[in-house]
Amino acid sequence: MSSKWLKTLGAGLALSVAATSVSAETLRVVTDPSFVPFEMMDQETGEMIGFDMEIIAEVAERAGFDYDLNTMDFNGIIPALQTGNVDIAIAGITITEERGEIVDFSDPYYDSGLRILVRTDSDMDEMSDLEGKKIGSKIGSTSYDYLMKTLDDDDGVTPYPGSSDMYMALMSRAVDAVFYDAPNVGYFASTKGKGKVKVVGPLYEGQQYGIALKKGSKWVGPVNEALAEIKDDGTYKTIYEKWFGPMPEDK
Structure with a gap:
């Protein structure tokens, strides 16, 4: 080894x-x-x-x-x-x-996809709810590309250099939601974000790593x-x- x-x-x-x-x-x-x-x-x-x-x-x-x-x-x-x-x-x-x-x-x-992450007090639960909202995603990611192609009102989409940055922005209410790779979003929701954030909506754009x-x-x-x-x-x-x-x- x-x-x-x-x-x-x-x-x-x-x-x-x-x-x-x-x-x-x-x-x-x-x-x-x-x-x-x-x-x-x-x-x-x-x-x-x-x-x-x-x-x-x-x-x-x-x-x-x-x-x-x-x-x-x-x-x-x-x-x-x-x-x-x-x-x-x-x-x-x-x-x-x-x-x-x-x-x-x-x-x-690895088979993956994209998911929406919001605070537990949020009533957003699908892609259409993100129109005009402040959304965190990651620079250079397919999640950012998907948002730019899908949302008509995407002025609030903010690309962050790292996933920890966008999760911090969500927790501090700087953004209303995070849209990113499903396994990473799910891991955060079950660890550091447990009880504070939740994963909502379907799996978007099935992907493979x-x-x-x-x-x-x-x-x-x-x-x-x-x-x-x-x-x-x-x-x-x-x-x-x-x-x-x-x-x-x-x-």
Whole structure:
């Protein structure tokens, strides 16, 4: 197994996974540290933990590469892949046709969608209720794009750099609602926001997350094979249920 240590990369935190073999190629992997429970910083150990972090560790071991793991804001991840500054990204990245034109995606590894989060005293419960309201979303996310395409009155939509920022805005009444990825919204509602916020409405725009690689990467095949292997042997189920509870039968 690769060893990890905390280091500083520019203004951001970074973790490095040491090579365990002189023959294994070391790839530059990046994630967004604020998308819980997929990736987050363990305040006690200084290590990145979460669903995605366990998935990429398994994939790397089985695909045959070592990796340096660094963090950056989500809106910088696709450009970093596009310019070749990083090799792989895993950060709850929704597979879209537009993104697929500039990066390569693995096979989907997580089914998701978008949900509305409001304070418990709110009477809003569907997309039409968000018209003309102050809504927090995340910069560069598909949730922000969806709001801009769907709402006729979108002047109140505010993109935030991190999910914690938009949740704080909701709790402080700076915004009326948050619209973001379902698992992240649900996790906040059941942890720090428990009793203060609630998830409402249906699941909007069913989505799938994929591991993103720079265009033309030779690692797409090995990554897909590794993903298939961890699903077949039960490893994926074990990791999923650690972070999300019982896995639906159709996953």
